[in-house]
Amino acid sequence: MKLALLSDIHANIQAFDACLAHALEHGAQQFAVLGDLVGYGADPVAVVQRVQALAQDGALIIKGNHDALAVRPPATVKTMGDNGAAWTHAQLDDAQLQFLDQLPLIRQQDSLLLVHASADEPALWRYVYDERAAGASLDAATAWPDVRHVFGGHVHLQTLYYRGTGADLMKFMPTPGVVVPVPHHRRWLATIGSVGQPRDGNPQAMYALFDTQKLQLTFQRVSYDHRGAAAAIRQTDLPALFADRLETGR
Amino acid sequence: MKLLEPGAELDGFTIEECIHSGGMAHVYRVHYTEGARDPGFSLAMKVPRMTASDGAENIVSFEVEHQLMQVLTGSHVPRFVAAGDLENVPYLVMEYVHGKILQQWLDEPTRASVDEIASLGAAVALAVHSLHQQNTVHLDLKPANVLIQSSGNAVLLDFRLSCNALYPDLLAEQLRKAVGSPIWIAPEQVVGVRGDPRSDIFAIGVMLYQLTTGELPFGEPQTQGGLRQRLWMDPPPPRKLQPQLPEWLQEVILLCLEPEAAKRYPSAAHLAFDLRHPEQVTVTERGRNITGTGFGTHFKRWIKAAGMHYQPSPLPVQQIGEVPIVMVALPHKDVTDATLYSLREAVARSLGTRPGARLACVTVISPGQTSTSNDETSETSIQRRYLASLRQWAQPLNELGHQTSYHVLESSDVAQALVNYAVGNEVSVIVMGAATHGLKTQRFVATVPIKVAMEAPCTIILVKQTMPFELLAEQAEKLKPAWNPELDAPF
Numbered sequence: 134m135k136l137a138l139l140s141d142i143h144a145n146i147q148a149f150d151a152c153l154a155h156a157l158e159h160g161a162q163q164f165a166v167l168g169d170l171v172g173y174g175a176d177p178v179a180v181v182q183r184v185q186a187l188a189q190d191g192a193l194i195i196k197g198n199h200d201a202l203a204v205r206p207p208a209t210v211k212t213m214g215d216n217g218a219a220w221t222h223a224q225l226d227d228a229q230l231q232f233l234d235q236l237p238l239i240r241q242q243d244s245l246l247l248v249h250a251s252a253d254e255p256a257l258w259r260y261v262y263d264e265r266a267a268g269a270s271l272d273a274a275t276a277w278p279d280v281r282h283v284f285g286g287h288v289h290l291q292t293l294y295y296r297g298t299g300a301d302l303m304k305f306m307p308t309p310g311v312v313v314p315v316p317h318h319r320r321w322l323a324t325i326g327s328v329g330q331p332r333d334g335n336p337q338a339m340y341a342l343f344d345t346q347k348l349q350l351t352f353q354r355v356s357y358d359h360r361g362a363a364a365a366i367r368q369t370d371l372p373a374l375f376a377d378r379l380e381t382g383r
Numbered sequence: 384m385k386l387l388e389p390g391a392e393l394d395g396f397t398i399e400e401c402i403h404s405g406g407m408a409h410v411y412r413v414h415y416t417e418g419a420r421d422p423g424f425s426l427a428m429k430v431p432r433m434t435a436s437d438g439a440e441n442i443v444s445f446e447v448e449h450q451l452m453q454v455l456t457g458s459h460v461p462r463f464v465a466a467g468d469l470e471n472v473p474y475l476v477m478e479y480v481h482g483k484i485l486q487q488w489l490d491e492p493t494r495a496s497v498d499e500i501a502s503l504g505a506a507v508a509l510a511v512h513s514l515h516q517q518n519t520v521h522l523d524l525k526p527a528n529v530l531i532q533s534s535g536n537a538v539l540l541d542f543r544l545s546c547n548a549l550y551p552d553l554l555a556e557q558l559r560k561a562v563g564s565p566i567w568i569a570p571e572q573v574v575g576v577r578g579d580p581r582s583d584i585f586a587i588g589v590m591l592y593q594l595t596t597g598e599l600p601f602g603e604p605q606t607q608g609g610l611r612q613r614l615w616m617d618p619p620p621p622r623k624l625q626p627q628l629p630e631w632l633q634e635v636i637l638l639c640l641e642p643e644a645a646k647r648y649p650s651a652a653h654l655a656f657d658l659r660h661p662e663q664v665t666v667t668e669r670g671r672n673i674t675g676t677g678f679g680t681h682f683k684r685w686i687k688a689a690g691m692h693y694q695p696s697p698l699p700v701q702q703i704g705e706v707p708i709v710m711v712a713l714p715h716k717d718v719t720d721a722t723l724y725s726l727r728e729a730v731a732r733s734l735g736t737r738p739g740a741r742l743a744c745v746t747v748i749s750p751g752q753t754s755t756s757n758d759e760t761s762e763t764s765i766q767r768r769y770l771a772s773l774r775q776w777a778q779p780l781n782e783l784g785h786q787t788s789y790h791v792l793e794s795s796d797v798a799q800a801l802v803n804y805a806v807g808n809e810v811s812v813i814v815m816g817a818a819t820h821g822l823k824t825q826r827f828v829a830t831v832p833i834k835v836a837m838e839a840p841c842t843i844i845l846v847k848q849t850m851p852f853e854l855l856a857e858q859a860e861k862l863k864p865a866w867n868p869e870l871d872a873p874f
Binding site: 293295297300301303305308311313314316317318 | 446450469470549550551552553554555556
């Protein structure tokens with residue numbers, strides 16, 4: 134069965150829909166959303182509604198730091214993200230905020246462990262940006278003996294960590310579209326990238342497909358209407374920078 | 384695991400005899416138990432040794448080979464058929480390739496001839512290039528892992544230590560250590576760098592050294608210190624051991640064996656090119672030397688090697704893509720000065736940004752132009768005349784510092800001759816004239832670029848003649864004598 138892994142949508146409905154369509158075309162039968170549904174983007178309502186519909190069909194949904202921020206926006210605005218959070222909070226109705234609030238921080242299913250940031254203290258939103266942080270997350274995942282695949286988002290980059298012949302983890306930068314075997318006798322950690330806020334200089338949306346029987350992971354990049362998504366942000370009171378960065382993928 | 388008995392069945396395959404029993408694996412001939420599933424070629428099953436006493440690296444290298452066999456394609460690797468699960472009975476079923484292992488040439492009492500060694504080397508280099516084009520570096524090339532088919536085609540075996548840049552390298556580790564066979568391993572592999580295509584070129588160099596001299600260039604080191612010697616040491620020149628060996632072949636072999644990867648052939652296609660065109664090899668002191676490298680040079684390199692720092696390599700495809708073989712097809716008649724000027728400008732642009740690129744200047748003459756009876760039109764004198772003209776045309780390009788070679792092909796079908804040349808020499812870019820407008824043969828000549836563009840497997844740059852107006856007169860004066868074989872060519 135093919136499971137589509139989508140994370141860091143950031144209220145970008147154009148990118149989210151393009152990835153969902155791409156995943157269905159490539160045989161996805163199940164979906165998982167690994168947090169940060171909202172924040173930065175212009176369409177938090179549409180994205181939350183889409184995710185609620187997916188959840189009703191059995192999709193696994195995880196909470197991200199921006200979801201928590203939108204539910205309880207900080208009283209004093211310190212960062213650009215804080216500024217966006219208050220705006221997002223105002224867009225969503227109580228039921229939608231309630232939906233975001235009750236999302237779990239971490240979920241296990243068979244060999245899978247899904248978490249927005251690191252399995253090591255998920256609520257601290259630690260960034261898994263290198264071998265050491267990935268190692269801490271994988272070590273924490275040993276609390277679930279069946280877990281072999283830890284998948285997350287948060288860092289907006291596509292990376293696969295694995296153990297080579299040495300004691301430390303190795304970092305692997307995947308090529309989109311290449312089917313990578315991730316067999317059961319090893320433990321793997323992947324950051325699957327961001328659907329709605331790519332930050333590697335390429336404006337294409339990112340997600341990944343995981344084949345739960347063949348144990349193969351395929352990182353994907355999808356072109357979408359990023360100019361449309363940027364234009365939608367410029368129609369709102371959100372900072373124009375949020376729109377600019379969609380156009381450059383930074 | 385213990386040996387499988389002939390007649391035993393495993394996952395739908397019937398075991399025949401065991402054809403190889405090595406330290407890492409047993410190899411059996413097998414066939415589908417149900418004959419209806421005949422794949423159309425013979426099958427071999429490789430079963431890794433995996434008892435408690437065998438190392439964990441056996442399991443990892445089985446995984447690596449399994450991963451790679453599934454994705455490698457082409458005539459230089461055995462076709463992949465099936466694999467057994469690592470958690471049950473691990474095995475790989477693949478095409479059983481008929482042919483002769485390169486080791487057999489070394490085992491024979493007489494050494495192979497220079498021509499035979501050159502064609503074996505070129506076949507291996509082309510097979511390795513095909514692997515590099517698939518983002519894979521073999522990293523364990525040795526005479527036992529190269530099979531030569533009766534057609535002369537080389538097939539590479541055993542990908543247990545290989546590395547494909549598109550997949551996680553399971554053999555990599557942070558604390559880098561040497562992975563490979565001590566005799567053939569490249570210096571950068573000794574310090575733990577995996578994935579540089581030029582490591583395979585080093586291994587081909589060791590095999591060529593063995594074929595020509597019967598000796599091992601660096602012996603068979605047993606210790607880490609012994610392995611590290613090749614970071615700074617040149618082996619004794621082959622001609623010191625075999626004085627009758629041609630200088631060009633020593634040049635080729637020692638260029639493969641340069642301790643620094645950046646000083647070796649930049650791609651296996653370049654190596655194959657030299658092995659197929661010995662007369663075009665630029666022989667330097669490296670090829671002439673028969674005494675070996677002196678203590679002083681070795682000592683300086685030894686100091687440098689102590690702090691040697693190797694960079695991880697980019698994708699193999701990217702690395703070899705930066706050192707293309709550029710071919711320019713030069714017409715030898717009915718060609719205007721402006722066309723010749725434009726072709727040279729286009730070639731300079733194609734080569735300019737790529738320091739390791741090499742240039743092949745090619746012209747095609749019709750077979751009728753040479754005769755065996757007349758001295759003036761004998762094959763060699765005609766060839767010599769055209770070669771001289773090609774050299775003159777390329778003269779202004781020499782200052783760019785690219786390796787350049789010159790080729791006169793004889794064929795009545797110009798387009799086909801150019802395409803065959805491009806295919807046979809792994810050419811990446813062909814530069815040729817778009818057409819020869821306003822000339823009497825335009826109707827026929829114009830079809831050549833179209834045919835080449837349609838059939839060649841690489842990029843074609845079709846050049847339209849343009850020459851700055853103010854240069855027309857001046858260049859015409861300069862160019863006229865530089866390219867005019869037809870003036871003295873009798874018809």
